[in-house]
Amino acid sequence: MLALQVLINGILLGGLYGLMALGMSLIWGVMNIVNIAHGALIMLGAYVTFWLFTLWGWDPFVSLPATIALLFVYGYCLQRFLLNLIVRAQLFLTLLITFGVEVVMVNLVRIFWSSDLRQVTPTYAGANFAVGAITIPYVRLWVFVTTAILSVLFLLVLEKTRLGRAIRATSEELRAARLTGIPVAHIYAVTFGLGAALAGAAGGLWGMLFPITPIMGGALTLKSFVVAVLGGLGTMMGAIVGGLVLGLAESFTATYLGPTYPNAISFGLLVLILILRPTGIVGRRA
């Protein structure tokens, strides 16, 4: 029954990975910005959830909408007032600037909130239930359910709403979008805001499972890359599929090969996918 437990573990965590990568995939797909500060946004979301929980006792699931809203505003401003300035520069310059943003964000957090380990611990933190020989922690299950709900909501917004259509139009053909009167600068900012909001939500959920530190973002940015590329850059379904694939891969390698292998496997997968099928598992061939 070990294998079944490992499978369940992989799926539960994989869902969260998918949510994490969704934001990155959106920003990458629409604006061709590879956001190295993505992990820092996740970290910020985790801290917001932490402070709301610690200072005012808000349950982390309940405070999620607040985290989402705050991160949206932050992301919107970041894009509107900084990133929009260089969005059509050479690709790697955008990479560099988001790297700079990451360093600034991490260090500001460290200066103001210190490097102490933080954790969000509602009373139901360790509770779990058993299904036969399988143990399922409640928090992980609810996190998975929440990521599913948020992902579906987001996909609906992108497909069905006018905003979503504007975003997709801007990503496909910038000049045409401009000609039809779409305020590109604003749409870009909204897109980044959405990406940041998703990252923030993922951060809030992550903070319920793992300790929060200013430097937690680096590894999560890399993981999000792997997931986004695995699934197929710019495709939202791809992020979710990629997340599940990564979650399962990590779970099985850690159990059957040893705890030091999951990272090697994920990065190796990244390189392999890029060489063999750059459009990812779900992506269409360009």
Added chain:
Amino acid sequence: MRLPSRRVPTVAGALVVAALALAPWGLSPFLVQFLINLFMLAALAESWNIIGGFTGYASFGNVAFFGIGAYTTAVLLTAAAWPFALALPAGGLLAMAFAGLIGMPILRLKGHYFAIATLGVAETMREIVYNLKITGGGTGLTMPITRSPLPFFYLMLAILVAATLVNWWLSASRFGYGLIAIREDEDAAMAMGINTALYKTAAFALSGAFAGLVGGVFAYWITFIDPEGVFRVIVTIQMIIMAVFGGMGTVVGPLLGALVLASVSELLSTQLVSLAELFNGLIVILVVLFMPKGLAEVISKREFSLKKLARNLREYGV
């Protein structure tokens, strides 16, 4: 290899190198250490310039070659008891071979995909080194101690000079023009009959060779290496930002960039202790916003007005 004959820069360059070679006798031991680090960063920036500046393929994983050079040299020094004079070139060779091999599939990718793939390669290398027994895994490797910094000073200087000379040769050779053609318009270059795959891979291998040599000297200099300390993304970022700041695709750009940024960083890390990292990040943002074309162009074109700045932003912004 025929070097371009430009008399003034040649004489000036030779003078600078001669002055630096005499430096250890005039400067404090601390400045000697600072210069070794500066030569290392400048050599790395010059090596990145080959693939990133001239060829236009912005690799985000060059630290992988640095690390392979470092570890190869270290393992040969400690486990196989090779003399350093053999271990170092072996490190450079292995890094070059690896760059050539991995370059073949990876250079087929473009833009972001290439950047992410190279990043993935660097991360994978670190993980592999973590899991191998021969590299000491997470425990790392300890080198025998060398009391004098002089051998490292001259070695790093020599590697820097070599890397700069290669860049100089690229700036006026057929191979170099081929790389620039690939950067400007790869399809046109192919149509002109340039074997782009070969050129790109060769550039990548050259870039890796120098990074590997620097890594080998670094390992011996710092006496202790471990995967976390060697395969760091920030090293690649430093290479890139120095080349960009100074002017990528130029010969002296990376040198200038390394000189200015390494000095500022050193000053910050002593005077403003815990704010150093924060300022490093701000510098990166400011450089990208205000001087993406680099210091070399700013100086040579003598323009740094707000008007030019506004023009830049309109070109890049939305």
Added chain:
Amino acid sequence: MGRRAMGQWSLVAVIALGLMARPALGADEIVLGSAISQTGKYAREGKFYVDAYTLTVDAINKAGGVKVGGKPYKLALKLYDDQSDPNLSVRLFTRLVTSDKVNFLLGPYSSGITIPASAVSEKYEVPMVQGGGASGKIFDRGYKYIFGTLPKAEFYFQAAIEAAAKFTPRVQTAALLYSNEAFDRSVADGARQWLKEQKIDKVYDEEYQPSTQDFTSVLAVLKSKSPDLVLVAGHEENALNFIRQAQAADMAPKMMVFTVGPPTADFRKTLGKAAEYVFGITPWLPDMDVGGEIFKSARDFAKQFQERFGYEADYHVASGAADVLVYKAAIEKAQSLDAKKVREALAAVDVETLYGRVKFEPTGQIAMGQVLVQVQEGKLVPVYAFGKMLAKPAYPAPKWSMRK
């Protein structure tokens, strides 16, 4: 050259000049220099040492300073931030020795940084006393100028395993999980030996990366093997993650021991009730019966520290304080500020302090016992040390669902 460009080159020149500027050293001062992790992944532990050094230096100065040749000298600190980067650490220590010309060196935090940093002190023949690195690798290179106040990593789990063999019901099987770093590997090497000595069956022996946050797979395997004793070597973040996830996975071995975590107040506060029954290891406790010249007792030190910095001192802090105190003892013994003479004095030092008895083995590492402690009802209780049971252990730990 355009005016702007000239401005830029002037800036470069100013920076270069700034680098060469050296601070004037006070006349009757002994300067202790160090590069310590104030930012980066070791920032939390680094702060312990900064605060410890500061408090101790101030206390010594208030008590009259260090007397050499009849003259009182004030102690001063010169601290840099190594950003948790071994490369930067090496350059900063080199700067401390060659440019700032400090008298002596205090160590950084973590074995990984101490190993290259101590190569600098050895190269320039300036003593370094450090309290943040315990790996044997620091001391097995035959260096003469490095001293350490943390006990040998290989012995960390000895007390725990000895005690486990004495508990009833006796521990039969054990699992060993350790981080892929110098310190933790040394701990694991030692642990294997102790397990063999106590005839406890090792059913699981795996390495993990220090950056690992998710132990659910490891826990799934452990659950299927049900060891009585689980030994985890790693940093505080690893311990926190492991315990939370063990609770979520409903894995409760009879006994769980961690190398880092339980003795630190931050750890117990963060985990709350989940920290109950967990065992930890520390060479120092605030209510130990130890004391010295400057801090009359461990309790006295702990009180002063809490008052000044607002958090509880743990063994990292005490170790850092001891480093400064041992310099006072050695300098006064040598009656000289000469590096070689002080090194001799350090090698022969034997002094009682708030941290305990400080005496270095020929390798330069302190020989000190560890105490097995357990979190019982929110308090840290010393359970076993030096072959003796000090208190009743809360053993075996009940299943998670049965806990209050």
